[in-house]
Amino acid sequence: MDDRTVDVAIVGGGLAGAAAADVLGRHGASVLVLDDNLHPGGQYLRGGRQSGGSWSDRVRRRGLRLIEHLPQSSVEIASRAEVLGIEAGFKLMVARGNGELSTVTCKRILLATGARERFIPFKGWTLPGVMATGAFQILIKQSGILPAKETLVAGAGLFLTAVARDIQKSGGRVPAVLSESSFFQQVPPPSLLARQFAKFAQGGGMLGRLRLAGTAVRNGTRILEARGDDSLREVVAVRVDKKGKVIPDSETVYSAGSLAAGFGFTANVELAQLAGCGLAFTSQLGGWVVKVNEDLETSVDGIHAAGEITAIGGAAKSLTEGRLAGVGILRRMGLLAPDELKAEISALKEMRQRQMAFARYFNSQYMFPPEYLAGWIRSLPDDVSVCRCEEVSLGAIRRAVAEGYDTPAAIKKATRCGMGICQGSTCKTILLEVLSALTGKPLSHIPLPSVRMPIKPTYLGTLAGGVP
Amino acid sequence: MSGMRIKNHHRGKRVMLTVNGRPVAAYSGETLFAVLCTEGIVALRPASKKLTEAARGGFCGMGSAQECRVTIDGMPDRRACMTEVREGMEVVTDGR
Numbered sequence: 001m002d003d004r005t006v007d008v009a010i011v012g013g014g015l016a017g018a019a020a021a022d023v024l025g026r027h028g029a030s031v032l033v034l035d036d037n038l039h040p041g042g043q044y045l046r047g048g049r050q051s052g053g054s055w056s057d058r059v060r061r062r063g064l065r066l067i068e069h070l071p072q073s074s075v076e077i078a079s080r081a082e083v084l085g086i087e088a089g090f091k092l093m094v095a096r097g098n099g100e101l102s103t104v105t106c107k108r109i110l111l112a113t114g115a116r117e118r119f120i121p122f123k124g125w126t127l128p129g130v131m132a133t134g135a136f137q138i139l140i141k142q143s144g145i146l147p148a149k150e151t152l153v154a155g156a157g158l159f160l161t162a163v164a165r166d167i168q169k170s171g172g173r174v175p176a177v178l179s180e181s182s183f184f185q186q187v188p189p190p191s192l193l194a195r196q197f198a199k200f201a202q203g204g205g206m207l208g209r210l211r212l213a214g215t216a217v218r219n220g221t222r223i224l225e226a227r228g229d230d231s232l233r234e235v236v237a238v239r240v241d242k243k244g245k246v247i248p249d250s251e252t253v254y255s256a257g258s259l260a261a262g263f264g265f266t267a268n269v270e271l272a273q274l275a276g277c278g279l280a281f282t283s284q285l286g287g288w289v290v291k292v293n294e295d296l297e298t299s300v301d302g303i304h305a306a307g308e309i310t311a312i313g314g315a316a317k318s319l320t321e322g323r324l325a326g327v328g329i330l331r332r333m334g335l336l337a338p339d340e341l342k343a344e345i346s347a348l349k350e351m352r353q354r355q356m357a358f359a360r361y362f363n364s365q366y367m368f369p370p371e372y373l374a375g376w377i378r379s380l381p382d383d384v385s386v387c388r389c390e391e392v393s394l395g396a397i398r399r400a401v402a403e404g405y406d407t408p409a410a411i412k413k414a415t416r417c418g419m420g421i422c423q424g425s426t427c428k429t430i431l432l433e434v435l436s437a438l439t440g441k442p443l444s445h446i447p448l449p450s451v452r453m454p455i456k457p458t459y460l461g462t463l464a465g466g467v468p
Numbered sequence: 469m470s471g472m473r474i475k476n477h478h479r480g481k482r483v484m485l486t487v488n489g490r491p492v493a494a495y496s497g498e499t500l501f502a503v504l505c506t507e508g509i510v511a512l513r514p515a516s517k518k519l520t521e522a523a524r525g526g527f528c529g530m531g532s533a534q535e536c537r538v539t540i541d542g543m544p545d546r547r548a549c550m551t552e553v554r555e556g557m558e559v560v561t562d563g564r
Binding site: 036037038043047049050051080116117126127128129130131132134135136138139140142143144145146147148149170171229230231232257258388389390391420421422425426457 | 503531
């Protein structure tokens with residue numbers, strides 16, 4: 001890809017990015033969507049129409065139609081394009097899959113960088129055979145492959161049920177779903193139940209079908225340890241009480257060669273952080289997110305944000321926000337008269353409020369109250385791995401904290417936690433939560449470690465201008 | 469752990485690759501990570517710092533954990549989950 005100049009660069013080709021590209025392209029803006037995946041559609045539309053099933057999913061159908069009918073004269077999608085940094089004036093540094101480096105110059109940027117999974121570590125979580133819940137969904141949707149005939153599903157949050165059902169529908173067996181939180185532990189407020197009844201009915205239906213197929217659903221249950229030599233052989237689980245304390249003599253050992261582990265999500269805020277956009281820690285929104293106003297503008301003039309990075313909230317919210325952000329950008333560029341699309345915009349804003357209400361409930365199922373999470377982390381043994389890349393144990397971090405290192409930056413220097421090849425993408429949230437548990441400081445008072453260009457792992461040959 | 473292909477998934481054309489010198493059949497559109505799963509190859513490499521003896525395998529499936537790095541056509545440290553299989557691809561894993 002040669003150096004390019006466009007009106008709007010969109011980082012992320014998921015539902016939010018695509019919805020924005022659509023409305024922008026149809027109103028005369030030139031748009032380049034930079035997406036790091038092999039195919040557009042983000043995590044939700046993986047596999048596109050090749051993927052069997054899921055045809056009852058209205059959001060999926062809408063998303064696929066949207067991407068297939070993007071206005072081709074004004075919107076270009078660059079796949080396998082990783083944005084490594086943003087410079088003032090808006091220049092984006094982009095690494096392509098073929099190893100080329102290029103620059104994109106634009107007037108406005110929409111950040112729609114999505115989310116990744118959040119983890120709470122346990123002993124043995126680095127064993128082959130232990131994988132993120134999302135990895136199972138991706139293998140199923142994109143490649144039509146189940147990694148194992150039998151898979152144990154464990155962790156926290158409502159997503160576990162969905163993953164277990166996807167595995168089952170694909171012909172796999174799920175002996176048990178082990179969840180720290182209960183589906184009804186924090187009962188949704190009646191107003192939310194009424195407005196989002198379909199979603200709760202869907203969740204209840206999933207639980208019912210899981211049980212019918214012989215899956216044991218165990219709430220208040222935590223993974224204590226994953227065991228095996230070269231790969232996973234068994235999982236030890238314990239029961240926990242309402243405050244998160246382990247109940248003595250409650251161990252159950254599950255024989256398992258495959259474990260889908262998930263503890264909710266965390267927003268990909270790194271690029272926004274690099275660009276200087278204001279961030280905020282809000283537990284109900286899923287942790288650290290990009291601060292936006294109701295038109296989805298960040299604190300940096302010319303940079304907008306939509307989708308999971310403004311609040312973990314799911315596919316439908318991403319579609320709504322993408323469209324709203326697109327309209328906002330058109331307004332700022334003078335491509336839309338102030339009274340154009342007025343009725344639609346107020347309808348979208350109302351819909352977003354409803355979707356945010358569900359998001360807050362969804363996120364409450366895995367974020368946990370501070371004292372609950374702190375007690376959980378303090379109970380973990382020293383030999384639990386925190387940073388997978390640099391092999392930094394919880395014990396090493398405990399020692400560093402005892403010596404007075406109490407910020408992520410200081411811990412990184414002292415232990416190398418987060419300095420490996422994944423650049424902390426897996427262990428950053430863990431480190432923040434460990435520091436909060438060990439120092440007693442609230443999570444909102446623990447500063448995010450700083451980010452630098454390139455924000456993604458890059459081959460040296462690419463940076464040197466050659467093809468590696 | 470050894471995986472299986474799901475019945476109602478639309479597959480691309482059949483391709484042949486080699487994994488650690490052994491011929492493996494797969495379908496275009498499948499990621500290398502998925503194909504390794506169906507072959508029961510879960511341990512893909514030693515841990516980076518080699519402080520422990522245990523091997524590592526694919527973890528996040530979405531390109532961020534960097535755990536599924538293998539050698540593809542002679543190029544080391546390529547992510548299996550971000551690579552679609554191609555006819556004639558040569559893959560080497562180091563999971564011992």
